[in-house]
């Protein structure tokens with residue numbers, strides 16, 4: 001199969017290199033093609049998502065993505081900023097379902113700011129809608145009739161957008177503990193009232209799954225108080241962005257967590273990325289933890305290439321490397337990115 | 350002075366009763382008037398914010414507020430729901446500045462899910478904009494041209510709205526550690542780009558304050574990783590709703606935290622409320638912690654009645670009661686709401 005590698009900005013190239021080494025070591029016969037994306041692509045081509053890159057993404061069987069984002073480009077107009085590349089990819093490929101597991105890796109109890117007994121209990125998947133909400137509504141800057149500068153972004157969902165992500169959540173819940181929490185702000189937002197209404201409708205098809213609705217402010221609180229009580233969380237694009245980052249930090253390091261973005265439940269078109277982002281402060285220093293990228297490669301094999309066996313091998317190798325004491329600086333250790341990659345490769349062998 | 354007491358729904362009346370007892374015990378010569386609000390008001394008058402209540406709120410020198418919210422009213426149209434009462438009060442009185450301190454009370458290290466050394470370092474104030482953003486933009490439900498149900502809410506700020514809350518944040522920062530974090534999602538939202546631009550402009554008037562911009566997803570993460578690094582956070586209505594609840598849970602119990610909503614920096618018109626909300630699951634059982642309401646009364650004396658001495662007395666009494674081992678169930682104890690009120694009153698004497 002053809003795997004597109006879009007390494008992007010900041011620590012993206014460093015961590016993606018290790019993920020590719022792991023995939024190559026498995027010798028599965030896949031081919032790799034790379035393309036520029038994000039600030040890196042803008043520097044070379046004046047566009048963060050060049051047509052060649054989009055074409056490769058569409059042609060590939062799956063996409064391994066690094067990160068985009070570059071503070072030097074904060075001044076650019078929105079359409080040219082690095083982040084537009086990932087937003088554009090998600091929208092163009094219809095990747096509406098973002099799956100973000102958060103689970104403590106054995107041995108990493110000490111890396112979490114939560115009490116160990118709280119951190120150990122965490123094992124959830126956040127199912128985040130990824131192609132709608134205030135991210136993609138009409139937006140702009142203007143002048144009010146009082147002559148004031150203003151900025152606006154429309155938050156919006158329609159019933160089809162809510163229904164399909166709700167289904168992904170319920171399917172996931174059915175394969176896990178059969179409980180799901182839908183997060184919204186229905187006491188204030190009309191968008192959330194539609195969300196809640198449609199989620200309740202989809203729930204009728206899954207009578208064996210217990211559904212709870214929770215306001216987003218309360219969810220942020222419960223994720224501190226008792227994160228182990230959550231199993232599947234389904235929510236919109238903006239709330240999912242915030243809550244999934246919060247949840248992932250609860251398990252110690254955001255450097256350990258992969259994500260999958262899919263265009264249908266158990267479809268094969270997918271983009272796989274570590275959730276940590278470009279981390280410009282440590283870029284180019286060999287300090288980044290490549291585990292999230294390596295685990296993203298495992299998700300790629302599982303979801304897009306129907307190769308669960310290889311995915312499990314990679315995941316076992318990461319667990320073994322961590323269990324053997326391999327630690328990058330984010331985990332309190334001193335290993336370089338490449339040395340952490342070596343540790344995973346050694347465990348794989 | 351005239352203090353309006355709007356106890357509201359759920360545990361609102363129980364906790365407000367204790368706060369009033371504390372105010373009365375100080376014998377400061379203030380008068381109290383009560384009025385109905387929220388679901389309680391809707392049941393009696395068919396409106397969550399009856400005209401008499403709004404009139405009292407406007408006439409009073411300060412408002413002591415309990416909580417609104419009632420799950421039995423989830424089916425009502427938005428304009429009649431209990432939450433509209435507090436949103437309506439904030440808007441009618443122009444209470445654009447919501448101050449939410451989050452600080453660990455000595456002795457409550459064990460109540461937090463964070464590691465004790467992390468929890469002990471927390472001492473921040475979240476300055477949340479309270480009368481704009483997606484809360485108050487055009488909103489509604491409709492049918493798309495494909496015949497689908499939709500829901501929408503406009504997120505919007507103008508420069509005046511951002512400038513005045515930014516000033517509150519900087520004034521606060523100047524009186525504390527001279528660092529401020531402005532939280533937005535400027536990599537995606539135009540509203541946030543305006544926010545960032547205006548905050549940068551206001552920052553020019555406060556050269557001695559160090560300003561950092563942070564994306565909201567990263568802020569949610571850093572609040573887990575190292576909450577002690579924050580001092581003043583200034584942010585919009587929606588992000589402030591989420592982050593302040595997250596931060597307050599980091600210090601153990603949301604039952605300990607008061608808030609002030611003001612219509613100008615060091616103005617006197619203000620509404621004071623515990624941040625915990627109506628907590629319908631424990632309402633009427635005498636289990637609620639009244640400390641947040643009692644501490645809200647202290648903020649009322651300080652900000653609206655220029656009586657810092659009495660505010661400090663109340664705060665010292667709460668600290669002494671907690672220090673003496675008084676604990677409601679949310680803090681791992683067995684005291685009833687009234688018994689906790691007694692403990693504070695005893696410490697006051």
Ligand SMILES: CC(C)[C@H](C(=O)O)[C@@H](O)C(=O)O
Nearest residue numbers: 068069083086241536537566
């Ligand atoms: C880079 C940014 C646009 C993106 C988002 O907000 O979706 C990132 O935070 C993420 O969560 O993947």
Ligand SMILES: CC(C)[C@H](C(=O)O)[C@@H](O)C(=O)O
Nearest residue numbers: 187188217417418432435590
């Ligand atoms: C009750 C609700 C409308 C309110 C809000 O979202 O502002 C509450 O959560 C708060 O934070 O005071």
